[in-house]
Amino acid sequence: xxxxxxxxxxxxxxxxxxxxxxxxxxxxxxxxxxxxxxxxxxxxxxxxxxxxxxxxxxxxxxxxxxxxxxxxxxxxxxxxxxxxxxxxxxxxxxxxxxxxxxxxxxxxxxxxxxxxxxxxxxxxxxxxxxxxxxxxxxxxxxxxxxxxxxxxxxxxxxxxxxxxxxxxxxxxxxxxxxxxxxxxxxxxxxxxxxxxxxxxxxxxxxxxxxxxxxxxxxxxxxxxxxxxxxxxxxxxxxxxxxxxxxxxxxxxxxxxxxxxxxxxxxx
Amino acid sequence: xxxxxxxxxxxxxxxxxxxxxxxxxxxxxxxxxxxxxxxxxxxxxxxxxxxxxxxxxxxxxxxxxxxxxxxxxxxxxxxxxxxxxxxxxxxxxxxxxxxxxxxxxxxxxxxxxxxxxxxxxxxxxxxxxxxxxxxxxxxxxxxxxxxxxxxxxxxxxxxxxxxxxxxxxxxxxxxxxxxxxxxxxxxxxxxxxxxxxxxxxxxxxxxxxxxxxxxxxxxxxxxxxxxxxxxxxxxxxxxxxxxxxxxxxxxxxxxxxxxxxxxxxxxxxxxxx
Numbered sequence: 001x002x003x004x005x006x007x008x009x010x011x012x013x014x015x016x017x018x019x020x021x022x023x024x025x026x027x028x029x030x031x032x033x034x035x036x037x038x039x040x041x042x043x044x045x046x047x048x049x050x051x052x053x054x055x056x057x058x059x060x061x062x063x064x065x066x067x068x069x070x071x072x073x074x075x076x077x078x079x080x081x082x083x084x085x086x087x088x089x090x091x092x093x094x095x096x097x098x099x100x101x102x103x104x105x106x107x108x109x110x111x112x113x114x115x116x117x118x119x120x121x122x123x124x125x126x127x128x129x130x131x132x133x134x135x136x137x138x139x140x141x142x143x144x145x146x147x148x149x150x151x152x153x154x155x156x157x158x159x160x161x162x163x164x165x166x167x168x169x170x171x172x173x174x175x176x177x178x179x180x181x182x183x184x185x186x187x188x189x190x191x192x193x194x195x196x197x198x199x200x201x202x203x204x205x206x207x208x209x210x211x212x213x214x215x216x217x218x219x220x221x222x223x224x225x226x227x228x229x230x231x232x233x234x235x236x237x238x239x240x241x242x243x244x245x246x247x248x249x250x251x252x253x254x255x256x257x258x259x260x261x262x263x264x265x266x267x
Numbered sequence: 268x269x270x271x272x273x274x275x276x277x278x279x280x281x282x283x284x285x286x287x288x289x290x291x292x293x294x295x296x297x298x299x300x301x302x303x304x305x306x307x308x309x310x311x312x313x314x315x316x317x318x319x320x321x322x323x324x325x326x327x328x329x330x331x332x333x334x335x336x337x338x339x340x341x342x343x344x345x346x347x348x349x350x351x352x353x354x355x356x357x358x359x360x361x362x363x364x365x366x367x368x369x370x371x372x373x374x375x376x377x378x379x380x381x382x383x384x385x386x387x388x389x390x391x392x393x394x395x396x397x398x399x400x401x402x403x404x405x406x407x408x409x410x411x412x413x414x415x416x417x418x419x420x421x422x423x424x425x426x427x428x429x430x431x432x433x434x435x436x437x438x439x440x441x442x443x444x445x446x447x448x449x450x451x452x453x454x455x456x457x458x459x460x461x462x463x464x465x466x467x468x469x470x471x472x473x474x475x476x477x478x479x480x481x482x483x484x485x486x487x488x489x490x491x492x493x494x495x496x497x498x499x500x501x502x503x504x505x506x507x508x509x510x511x512x513x514x515x516x517x518x519x520x521x522x523x524x525x526x527x528x529x530x531x532x533x534x535x536x537x538x539x540x
Contacts, residue, residue: 009348009351010348010351010352012344012345012348013345013348013349013352013409014352016345016349016405016406016409017365017368017369019387019406020372020384020387020406020409021368021369021371021372022368023387024380024383024384024386024387025371025383027383027386027387027390028379028382028383028386031386074282077275077278078278078279078282080275081275081276081278081279082279084272084275085276085279091279093514093518094283095286096514097510097511097514098286098287098290100463100467100510100513100514101290101503101506101507101510102466102467102469102483102484102487102503102506103467103469104469104484104487104488104491105290105293105487105499105503105506105507106289106290107491108293108487108491108499108503109289109290109292109293109503110289111304111491111495112292112293112296112304112305112495113288113289113292113304115304115305115495117303117305117306118304118305119292119305122305147285147286147289150282150286151286204374204376205376205377207376208376208377208378208379210378210470211469211470211473211488214492215488215491215492225376225378228378228379228382229378229382229473229474232381232382232385232474233473233474238386241382242382242386245378245379245382245383248376248378248379249375249379252374252375252376256374
């Protein structure tokens with residue numbers, strides 16, 4: 001076997017990398033420079049900086065921020081409690097299991113639960129609060145998104161908590177710190193890496209979810225993902241869709257060095 | 268201390284109830300003869316028989332399984348090659364660059380993957396349908412397979428390969444008789460992860476599927492948009508049971524092999540997108 005043919009078997013992998021990793025990014029950037037009639041133009045970028053798109057980007061950020069924050073608030077205590085249980089592995093499996101259920105089925109379940117005659121509204125009526133329109137607004141969007149992302153937030157935080165050397169906590173106690181001070185000054189700072197990757201694992205997908213905005217938010221919430229889907233599959237304005245995609249990629253490129261890839265979730 | 272522990276347990280319990288309530292809610296109403304997701308009228312298996320008599324749905328289920336099995340098999344093979352490729356790079360900077368390129372498709376949002384693949388297939392002249400869905404599922408499963416296989420490959424002592432070479436094995440023999448058997452558990456988990464990614468994917472498929480071709484999650488989306496239909500509930504109950512069997516089976520298989528290596532079993536069990 002000659003020396004040059006040794007690496008031949010590696011071709012399929014590098015071919016994949018060129019065709020499906022590098023080329024698509026280039027194509028998105030290229031398409032963002034054409035308008036709906038196929039003329040070369042920068043008007044898509046000019047469009048992006050009009051109030052309509054800027055407001056959409058801002059609200060998309062705002063919702064993603066809310067979703068990340070609420071997920072963190074729910075997940076941190078849960079991860080902490082998880083490390084204190086006896087059968088950790090079993091509990092962990094139970095946390096992971098719902099993530100294996102198709103996201104659409106979970107969203108569909110909420111259409112029933114939050115529906116006009118659903119259990120939540122029945123509960124409201126029983127408490128004398130009267131019926132409410134819970135579905136198809138921003139509340140239901142944030143709630144369902146948080147519901148879906150909680151396991152993704154719990155996992156990295158749990159891993160970080162498990163990595164803490166228990167003698168550090170014992171030392172903090174011995175030196176007279178109350179359990180709250182230990183939590184705030186010792187445990188929380190040591191789990192920041194987990195918190196960061198959890199936030200990243202939630203924030204980026206939260207920017208780009210489009211099926212939830214369609215199914216749950218009744219098109220009242222428009223995220224960057226919804227805009228891309230709308231342009232590509234509904235109005236067929238691929239240029240503008242690509243432009244929004246370019247900005248989403250840029251946002252990721254800025255956030256990732258700060259927060260990590262967020263995919264250390266699967267350790 | 269013990270009271271605090273109890274508080275933690277209660278909190279954890281509530282989180283679990285909230286996590287599982289929607290799933291069991293779906294399953295409960297799949298037996299409702301009332302035809303709606305409120306007001307349980309009576310027990311029926313009508314919706315299950317509807318699922319099994321829906322030829323279109325059965326074809327879609329078969330489509331989904333074919334795509335999942337084919338794409339993960341091919342992606343695993345490319346993943347083995349990729350892991351070998353990354354493993355043999357000596358320069359650290361080059362290695363890190365290739366690794367980050369490898370991970371691009373894992374960290375990018377599905378919408379971007381879907382949209383860019385749609386452009387790619389249109390330019391390449393590939394008709395949207397089976398081929399485009401298969402190609403994109405292979406494409407986004409490759410990096411997962413690489414990430415599952417590479418650590419195991421790096422665990423392997425290089426002396427094993429040296430010994431085989433000294434004893435006169437050809438390069439092919441080294442690969443087939445030394446390297447592949449050693450990394451086979453990782454290959455299996457890579458294949459399994461690719462399988463779940465493929466089965467779970469909605470957004471990418473939604474972009475690259477044509478009008479005539481559909482997978483299960485795309486079908487669920489269009490039916491859910493049309494409103495509540497209890498055959499979806501019946502279907503999701505079946506899917507849930509299948510998932511539980513798969514996950515529990517994988518858990519025990521990986522626990523068996525992890526025990527020998529002294530690792531935590533759940534560590535190998537990733538979280539899909």
